[in-house]
Amino acid sequence: MRVLVLGGDGYCGWPTALHLSGRGHEVAIGDNFVRRLWDHELGVETLTPIRPLHERVALWREVSGRTIDTFVVDLQDYHALADVIRRVEPDAVVHYAEQRSAPYSMIDREHAVFTQVNNVVGTLNLLFALKDLRPDCHLVKLGTMGEYGTPNIDIEEGFIEIEHKGRRDVLPFPKQPGSFYHLTKVHDSHNIQFCCRVWGLRSTDLNQGVVYGTITGEISRHPGLINRFDYDEVFGTALNRFCVQAAIGHPLTVYGRGGQTRGFLDIRDTVRCIELAVQNPPERGEYRVFNQFTEQFSVGQLADKVQVAGAELGLRVEVQHLPNPRVEREEHYYNAVHTRLLELGLEPHRLSNSLLDSLLEIALQHRDRVRKDVILPRVNWRDIHNRRHGTSDT
Amino acid sequence: MRVLVLGGDGYCGWPTALHLSGRGHEVAIGDNFVRRLWDHELGVETLTPIRPLHERVALWREVSGRTIDTFVVDLQDYHALADVIRRVEPDAVVHYAEQRSAPYSMIDREHAVFTQVNNVVGTLNLLFALKDLRPDCHLVKLGTMGEYGTPNIDIEEGFIEIEHKGRRDVLPFPKQPGSFYHLTKVHDSHNIQFCCRVWGLRSTDLNQGVVYGTITGEISRHPGLINRFDYDEVFGTALNRFCVQAAIGHPLTVYGRGGQTRGFLDIRDTVRCIELAVQNPPERGEYRVFNQFTEQFSVGQLADKVQVAGAELGLRVEVQHLPNPRVEREEHYYNAVHTRLLELGLEPHRLSNSLLDSLLEIALQHRDRVRKDVILPRVNWRDIHNRRHGTSDT
Numbered sequence: 001m002r003v004l005v006l007g008g009d010g011y012c013g014w015p016t017a018l019h020l021s022g023r024g025h026e027v028a029i030g031d032n033f034v035r036r037l038w039d040h041e042l043g044v045e046t047l048t049p050i051r052p053l054h055e056r057v058a059l060w061r062e063v064s065g066r067t068i069d070t071f072v073v074d075l076q077d078y079h080a081l082a083d084v085i086r087r088v089e090p091d092a093v094v095h096y097a098e099q100r101s102a103p104y105s106m107i108d109r110e111h112a113v114f115t116q117v118n119n120v121v122g123t124l125n126l127l128f129a130l131k132d133l134r135p136d137c138h139l140v141k142l143g144t145m146g147e148y149g150t151p152n153i154d155i156e157e158g159f160i161e162i163e164h165k166g167r168r169d170v171l172p173f174p175k176q177p178g179s180f181y182h183l184t185k186v187h188d189s190h191n192i193q194f195c196c197r198v199w200g201l202r203s204t205d206l207n208q209g210v211v212y213g214t215i216t217g218e219i220s221r222h223p224g225l226i227n228r229f230d231y232d233e234v235f236g237t238a239l240n241r242f243c244v245q246a247a248i249g250h251p252l253t254v255y256g257r258g259g260q261t262r263g264f265l266d267i268r269d270t271v272r273c274i275e276l277a278v279q280n281p282p283e284r285g286e287y288r289v290f291n292q293f294t295e296q297f298s299v300g301q302l303a304d305k306v307q308v309a310g311a312e313l314g315l316r317v318e319v320q321h322l323p324n325p326r327v328e329r330e331e332h333y334y335n336a337v338h339t340r341l342l343e344l345g346l347e348p349h350r351l352s353n354s355l356l357d358s359l360l361e362i363a364l365q366h367r368d369r370v371r372k373d374v375i376l377p378r379v380n381w382r383d384i385h386n387r388r389h390g391t392s393d394t
Numbered sequence: 395m396r397v398l399v400l401g402g403d404g405y406c407g408w409p410t411a412l413h414l415s416g417r418g419h420e421v422a423i424g425d426n427f428v429r430r431l432w433d434h435e436l437g438v439e440t441l442t443p444i445r446p447l448h449e450r451v452a453l454w455r456e457v458s459g460r461t462i463d464t465f466v467v468d469l470q471d472y473h474a475l476a477d478v479i480r481r482v483e484p485d486a487v488v489h490y491a492e493q494r495s496a497p498y499s500m501i502d503r504e505h506a507v508f509t510q511v512n513n514v515v516g517t518l519n520l521l522f523a524l525k526d527l528r529p530d531c532h533l534v535k536l537g538t539m540g541e542y543g544t545p546n547i548d549i550e551e552g553f554i555e556i557e558h559k560g561r562r563d564v565l566p567f568p569k570q571p572g573s574f575y576h577l578t579k580v581h582d583s584h585n586i587q588f589c590c591r592v593w594g595l596r597s598t599d600l601n602q603g604v605v606y607g608t609i610t611g612e613i614s615r616h617p618g619l620i621n622r623f624d625y626d627e628v629f630g631t632a633l634n635r636f637c638v639q640a641a642i643g644h645p646l647t648v649y650g651r652g653g654q655t656r657g658f659l660d661i662r663d664t665v666r667c668i669e670l671a672v673q674n675p676p677e678r679g680e681y682r683v684f685n686q687f688t689e690q691f692s693v694g695q696l697a698d699k700v701q702v703a704g705a706e707l708g709l710r711v712e713v714q715h716l717p718n719p720r721v722e723r724e725e726h727y728y729n730a731v732h733t734r735l736l737e738l739g740l741e742p743h744r745l746s747n748s749l750l751d752s753l754l755e756i757a758l759q760h761r762d763r764v765r766k767d768v769i770l771p772r773v774n775w776r777d778i779h780n781r782r783h784g785t786s787d788t
Binding site: 124 | 519522554562727
């Protein structure tokens with residue numbers, strides 16, 4: 001199939017593009033490199049020294065014999081986006097091209113508004129381009145498990161049957177997102193569902209959990225294909241951040257009591273889930289939701305696991321409970337259904353000691369690149385004038 | 395109380411500002427007059443010859459002795475908006491300042507994106523301004539009953555208790571909006587609820603039904619205070635549009651089978667509901683939802699009522715079923731709870747023959763101003779390149 005991966009230079013997009021290319025699909029990447037710009041804005045860097053996209057793609061061609069076309073495109077620019085759709089004629093578009101950090105969206109008004117406009121308008125433009133030019137194309141959209149929040153009932157996959165006052169209906173699962181970023185994914189979900197219903201588009205909304213790991217089968221074929229590995233407070237997510245902290249002797253920064261429970265998955269499962277979604281498109285007019293994660297952990301449990309794995313490598317790992325910069329429940333019920341991708345054939349990579357070892361090894365290998373001053377949280381949900389990293393303190 | 399009415403030059407905003415002023419509140423209006431601009435864009439005009447805001451406010455001062463301050467402000471301009479908040483120091487902000495037409499949002503990509511950015515960013519800017527400058531201020535936000543769509547269960551006021559697999563929670567009522575405009579109100583609701591939870595703001599989200607009528611007690615004090623009366627396909631809503639059609643001998647344009655059922659209310663109840671919300675603010679951190687309508691009708695029932703009332707005035711009124719330009723269920727269950735405003739003291743003006751008579755009289759009085767060519771629907775939900783009125787056909 002012809003697959004366009006938007007945001008294909010990013011942490012999930014790059015390994016997804018390689019995986020689909022390696023599995024024989026004709027892959028094109030669209031990206032505007034703004035994720036690399038945000039590193040400069042925040043004064044941070046990926047732990048791993050990733051190469052520019054044009055080098056990575058050339059290298060992939062050397063090792064695999066397969067070509068990935070690249071397009072520099074900002075989804076805010078409708079005409080540029082439409083031009084890419086016209087040239088690629090995709091059967092599926094995998095859409096990662098959004099600002100994906102909750103703390104980034106909570107820095108201040110400018111970052112909140114930027115995140116909402118960037119994500120919502122980018123997706124609207126894509127919906128209009130597909131309706132106009134490729135109405136049969138399958139939109140594979142990355143959402144987040146964070147759309148649901150932490151309700152006191154089981155979380156279903158997108159929809160829930162409700163019996164109320166003697167009547168029944170199957171309705172969208174209620175959403176309680178926890179940041180301006182998470183809100184954009186809820187807005188997108190409503191917009192996409194509407195377009196499927198009114199225009200007959202087809203879409204899979206993948207409510208993804210927190211991704212960990214950095215290496216996939218394709219990436220391991222050459223060191224120059226190495227993927228991002230973010231550990232800073234804004235773009236680093238829990239498990240990856242903990243591994244870096246363990247490697248450099250920084251206490252693991254658990255926010256609040258650490259009872260916050262979420263769905264997690266290995267990045268090798270991310271790329272496989274996308275492949276399964278692409279290979280099994282929904283009907284025209286169908287909007288479907290898969291919960292894309294494999295296991296549930298609390299933040300405290302993750303810290304414990306990293307502590308144990310670190311000890312086995314001879315690292316002394318401490319856990320530090322910080323005042324929670326976020327506004328969230330720290331002890332709560334959490335049970336989310338995630339069967340639809342398993343039914344399509346997903347065989348999960350469960351979080352293992354060997355995976356933790358390999359993450360710790362990567363962190364140790366690059367420990368001289370770590371900047372300790374970007375680890376502690378500065379972005380507080382209760383404040384609207386946060387001083388982000390990368391801003392002069394004087 | 396000091397009340398700032400944003401969108402105070404519009405169909406609901408103007409009578410709301412007068413009503414609150416007449417009841418002794420210190421009222422200020424913020425508006426950027428873009429609603430008047432859209433009339434020019436579409437080549438349409440309100441049936442009633444409304445005067446410029448500065449004249450209306452001067453006239454109100456003459457007849458009532460009360461002053462209404464006015465501010466020209468676009469909510470997209472954060473600093474201008476913050477300046478108004480700083481100067482007015484409102485105890486409550488009534489927020490009507492959004493693009494409120496579903497067909498306008500469905501014209502094409504540009505109008506869809508404009509509507510979503512205008513409404514979502516305007517409300518975000520207002521939330522940030524309140525958090526920064528007036529965190530105790532009560533945000534009275536106009537939503538729409540259209541956020542809920544037409545579920546097969548009773549519609550509750552914003553939240554629903556769900557029992558699921560042996561557990562219970564009270565969760566936001568699932569939303570199924572029917573246009574890019576209605577989607578913005580859902581996005582706003584999620585954003586506002588989040589800000590109340592995280593920042594401790596207080597807000598009332600008024601999910602308003604379809605408003606009919608044009609005159610309130612305050613407006614009737616002088617002909618120069620006359621309110622808008624829209625009848626075109628883009629901004630005219632069902633009942634008002636039917637009355638104009640009856641007055642000029644145009645068949646009533648019922649879309650599809652006419653079984654579409656919605657909540658309706660008299661504009662005299664709109665202004666009273668706002669007053670009740672303002673007088674009874676929620677607690678700090680509370681986000682509450684009232685369903686603001688008084689009666690349910692199907693579109694077909696409304697057409698029948700106008701036909702009967704017209705006949706009594708000697709008008710021959712025909713009903714014409716047009717192919718539905720919207721994508722919506724035309725026969726469906728509909729039962730929406732609307733008790734919270736009644737509990738606060740609302741005494742509804744039910745739809746009566748005398749109200750229909752007065753609307754028909756106004757329409758007859760201004761019949762020479764009616765442009766018949768802007769009545770038939772041109773904006774089709776299934777198309778993304780609609781030719782709007784006001785565009786040259788050549």
